[in-house]
Amino acid sequence: MQHVLACLSSAPSNARIIAAAARMAQGFGARFTALYIETPDFAVASAADKQRLNENTRLAEQLGAQVETIAGEDIPFQIAEYARLSGVTTIVLGQSAASRRRILPRPSLTDQLIAYAPSVDIHIIPDGQFSARYRPKRAEDRDAAGIVTDVLRSIGSLLAATVLGVLFDNMGFTDTNIIMVYILAVMLISVITSRLVFSLIASVVSVFAFNYLFTEPRFSFAAYGTGYPVTFITMFLTAMITGTFAGRYKQQAGQAARNAHRTRILFDTDKLLSVAQGREEILRALAGQIGKLLNRTIVIYPAENGVLAEPLTYGHGAQIPCDGQMEREAAQWAYTHNHRAGATTEIMPEAAYMYLALRVGERVYGAVGIEAKDSPLDASENGILLSILGEGALALENEKNAREKEMAAVLAKNEQLRANLLRTISHDLRTPLTTIAGNASSLMSSGESFDQETRRRLSEDIYNDAMWLYNLVENLLYSTRFENGQIDLRQSTELLSDIVEEALRHIRPGARTIAYSAGDEYLLVHADARLLTQVVVNIVDNAVKYTPEGAVIEVVMRREDAMAVVEIADDGPGIAPEETERIFDKFYSGANKSRIADNRRSLGLGLYLCRAIVQAHGGWIRAGRRKPHGAVFTFAIPLKEVTFDEDLSGSGG
Amino acid sequence: MKTYRVLVVEDDAPVRNLITTTLRANDYRYIAVSGGEEAVMETASHNPDIVLLDLGLPDMDGVEVIRRVRSWSNVPIIVISARNEDEDKIDALDAGADDYLTKPFSVNELLARLRVTQRRLMIMNAGGASDSVFVNGQLRIDYAAGCAYLGEEELRLTPIEYKILCLMAQNVGKVLTHKYITQQVWGSSWENDVVSLRVFMATLRKKLHAAPDMPQYIQTHVGVGYRMQRVDG
Numbered sequence: 001m002q003h004v005l006a007c008l009s010s011a012p013s014n015a016r017i018i019a020a021a022a023r024m025a026q027g028f029g030a031r032f033t034a035l036y037i038e039t040p041d042f043a044v045a046s047a048a049d050k051q052r053l054n055e056n057t058r059l060a061e062q063l064g065a066q067v068e069t070i071a072g073e074d075i076p077f078q079i080a081e082y083a084r085l086s087g088v089t090t091i092v093l094g095q096s097a098a099s100r101r102r103i104l105p106r107p108s109l110t111d112q113l114i115a116y117a118p119s120v121d122i123h124i125i126p127d128g129q130f131s132a133r134y135r136p137k138r139a140e141d142r143d144a145a146g147i148v149t150d151v152l153r154s155i156g157s158l159l160a161a162t163v164l165g166v167l168f169d170n171m172g173f174t175d176t177n178i179i180m181v182y183i184l185a186v187m188l189i190s191v192i193t194s195r196l197v198f199s200l201i202a203s204v205v206s207v208f209a210f211n212y213l214f215t216e217p218r219f220s221f222a223a224y225g226t227g228y229p230v231t232f233i234t235m236f237l238t239a240m241i242t243g244t245f246a247g248r249y250k251q252q253a254g255q256a257a258r259n260a261h262r263t264r265i266l267f268d269t270d271k272l273l274s275v276a277q278g279r280e281e282i283l284r285a286l287a288g289q290i291g292k293l294l295n296r297t298i299v300i301y302p303a304e305n306g307v308l309a310e311p312l313t314y315g316h317g318a319q320i321p322c323d324g325q326m327e328r329e330a331a332q333w334a335y336t337h338n339h340r341a342g343a344t345t346e347i348m349p350e351a352a353y354m355y356l357a358l359r360v361g362e363r364v365y366g367a368v369g370i371e372a373k374d375s376p377l378d379a380s381e382n383g384i385l386l387s388i389l390g391e392g393a394l395a396l397e398n399e400k401n402a403r404e405k406e407m408a409a410v411l412a413k414n415e416q417l418r419a420n421l422l423r424t425i426s427h428d429l430r431t432p433l434t435t436i437a438g439n440a441s442s443l444m445s446s447g448e449s450f451d452q453e454t455r456r457r458l459s460e461d462i463y464n465d466a467m468w469l470y471n472l473v474e475n476l477l478y479s480t481r482f483e484n485g486q487i488d489l490r491q492s493t494e495l496l497s498d499i500v501e502e503a504l505r506h507i508r509p510g511a512r513t514i515a516y517s518a519g520d521e522y523l524l525v526h527a528d529a530r531l532l533t534q535v536v537v538n539i540v541d542n543a544v545k546y547t548p549e550g551a552v553i554e555v556v557m558r559r560e561d562a563m564a565v566v567e568i569a570d571d572g573p574g575i576a577p578e579e580t581e582r583i584f585d586k587f588y589s590g591a592n593k594s595r596i597a598d599n600r601r602s603l604g605l606g607l608y609l610c611r612a613i614v615q616a617h618g619g620w621i622r623a624g625r626r627k628p629h630g631a632v633f634t635f636a637i638p639l640k641e642v643t644f645d646e647d648l649s650g651s652g653g
Numbered sequence: 654m655k656t657y658r659v660l661v662v663e664d665d666a667p668v669r670n671l672i673t674t675t676l677r678a679n680d681y682r683y684i685a686v687s688g689g690e691e692a693v694m695e696t697a698s699h700n701p702d703i704v705l706l707d708l709g710l711p712d713m714d715g716v717e718v719i720r721r722v723r724s725w726s727n728v729p730i731i732v733i734s735a736r737n738e739d740e741d742k743i744d745a746l747d748a749g750a751d752d753y754l755t756k757p758f759s760v761n762e763l764l765a766r767l768r769v770t771q772r773r774l775m776i777m778n779a780g781g782a783s784d785s786v787f788v789n790g791q792l793r794i795d796y797a798a799g800c801a802y803l804g805e806e807e808l809r810l811t812p813i814e815y816k817i818l819c820l821m822a823q824n825v826g827k828v829l830t831h832k833y834i835t836q837q838v839w840g841s842s843w844e845n846d847v848v849s850l851r852v853f854m855a856t857l858r859k860k861l862h863a864a865p866d867m868p869q870y871i872q873t874h875v876g877v878g879y880r881m882q883r884v885d886g
Binding site: 470493494497499501522524529530 | 739740757847852854873875876
């Protein structure tokens with residue numbers, strides 16, 4: 001897959017580059033990433049530059065780019081590294097960036113990029129009216145208080161150095177020690193002030209102060225010693241260079257710290273998102289991370305079926321209500337247009353929150369609101385926020401894909417089951433229907449010519465087949481109540497013996513004997529009477545169906561700890577050991593079909609339903625073998641314990 | 654012997670046909686209608702002896718038909734319902750239906766229910782309700798003495814068992830729902846009362862069923878209620 005990378009910068013011409021890259025990405029059907037390399041200079045960039053960078057970032061975002069921020073000094077190396085790691089196929093650059101040259105003859109950005117990443121296409125976009133060389137400006141509007149502090153600090157440091165120098169001079173130390181003290185002061189200034197210019201001025205001042213105070217003739221800027229000019233120049237250069245390095249080091253340290261912070265948050269986010277189960281947890285992890293980063297209240301509107309659901313609020317810092325029509329509309333706008341809205345933006349700026357779309361490319365998974373009424377986010381916060389949102393959206397997308405895949409699998413399986421069911425049913429219905437229709441038509445056309453016995457036999461066959469069909473329809477109907485694992489139980493407290501007796505009333509055992517014993521105890525269960533009756537009907541019916549005439553079917557009830565147990569045993573041929581588990585499977589109708597007493601196949605639904613019903617009641621069911629031969633079905637459901645107001649064994653009346 | 658007039662309310666033509674054929678073959682007179690409005694009208698104008706009412710009617714809920722008829726008539730109503738309409742069945746009984754049949758039913762079952770209802774009618778018409786002694790087969794209840802006997806043996810019943818037995822006897826042949834019985838006996842129908850009812854009923858049935866070859870006086874209708882049947886001899 002193609003992957004287009006545009007480099008973000010604070011240059012006014014950058015918008016053109018982003019637009020061109022976006023068009024290209026769209027043309028290729030490619031992924032589109034906007035990359036910003038945050039150099040140490042960024043901290044001192046002017047407000048206008050920062051503002052423009054924000055605008056460019058937003059534009060990229062709006063055009064469907066994934067915005068990434070990387071900190072580093074070597075711009076071409078960072079771009080090339082990113083391109084290599086992210087599988088970028090095309091890099092889009094502006095002309096000015098491409099042709100920018102330093103004072104020292106260095107290879108152009110393009111040349112370096114080609115050297116670092118030779119396999120990537122590089123497109124250069126002409127800057128048009130912006131071709132005038134653009135240089136990022138440093139911030140000029142620093143607050144006066146900052147400058148005053150810096151000036152005071154510089155003067156203080158230099159004064160301290162001078163006092164120390166006078167002290168050393170009086171103690172008879174050599175000039176070298178005094179020079180060292182001044183260099184130390186310059187270094188100190190470069191660390192404690194925020195701009196290089198102070199250490200530069202301090203170097204100059206310290207050279208003149210040294211000259212004025214400590215070289216013969218004292219208190220004049222003249223110097224007798226022939227070596228002094230060299231000393232002064234060396235001192236100036238040393239002070240300046242150490243000062244510059246110290247300052248740069250300080251900036252880098254700051255940046256490294258910021259970098260580490262950002263990396264840690266992104267790493268944590270990644271880790272949290274990867275362990276989050278389900279959408280709810282992903283959203284919570286996401287909100288937690290953003291909240292931790294920004295220390296603001298976060299509100300998330302997850303999208304459900306194309307509309308925003310009820311918002312989830314995660315408190316951090318000041319709690320500002322995020323309800324109200326305005327907030328919702330702003331969130332909806334951000335969601336619909338895939339563009340930020342609300343506070344600090346042009347769209348509905350009256351809202352208390354700034355809303356960003358939670359998205360992967362063009363697919364939006366919701367809107368995230370960040371409380372930003374009075375304090376807009378700065379560029380670095382913005383960058384990392386976009387990264388976190390990107391991660392979150394990706395996690396949501398993965399979760400959605402996984403869920404869809406699972407649903408599709410379930411759907412396919414259900415479809416398969418349904419097809420099986422229809423096939424089995426249509427096949428199995430045909431046999432009894434043929435008998436019913438055939439016998440009925442015989443009775444209609446020539447009923448008078450049959451003798452009494454023949455008519456009775458034909459009618460009985462019709463009746464039996466109709467009852468068989470009826471039971472099958474019952475099972476099908478009950479099994480629909482267990483569709484998709486949703487169980488619809490209508491429970492009430494029942495005497496187990498009532499249920500079993502009711503079930504036995506529906507059984508036509510033919511030439512088999514049913515020996516039923518209720519036991520002495522009253523077993524009360526909290527059960528769906530109809531469904532539990534069907535369990536007993538199905539098991540006893542099976543016993544009748546699979547045993548030869550003359551067989552005895554025993555139905556026994558007893559208490560076992562906190563369970564009510566029903567055991568149904570027959571002395572027929574029994575079940576093969578390898579089948580005792582499988583017979584409860586849906587549509588399993590026995591490996592050895594010849595065992596079935598009548599020639600009709602079973603639908604394989606009865607025992608499946610039994611297990612489903614018993615399990616829904618919190619019980620268990622199992623099949624076993626009986627010695628010397630026969631099958632035993634045992635099922636148990638929890639007993640309902642009750643207390644009574646009246647002594648049951650009392651007498652009178 | 655009296656010929657009974659039965660109003661058949663059933664919208665499904667084959668089932669209606671089955672019922673009317675059965676009635677004709679067994680010397681009943683009948684009127685067949687297919688809707689609830691018609692049913693209410695026919696009950697008012699023809700004053701049938703028994704109503705057979707299908708619950709699933711196209712124009713009106715069967716339970717509503719019972720409520721309307723019950724506002725002026727005590728005609729016995731036997732409800733016919735599909736098996737998955739347990740709640741409807743109970744509603745119908747609570748609304749005043751006397752008995753129910755579950756589809757699919759056999760012709761013999763239908764005829765048996767009709768006979769039970771006829772006997773109820775005979776007792777009602779004979780004005781036997783005011784008798785101070787109730788007799789059903791070997792079961793004898795002496796209301797005045799507050800005692801019940803099975804054959805010559807006095808039954809040892811708890812006060813609640815006795816109360817339930819009297820209630821069943823006064824409504825012999827009629828299915829009483831759990832709710833109805835608990836309300837009559839306890840004055841409420843809390844879940845706990847319904848649970849107690851199950852156990853009292855079980856002990857009562859056991860006491861009434863002293864020998865295995867004896868008939869069951871009280872029938873259990875799982876999920877619905879209980880009924881005392883008339884026992885011969």
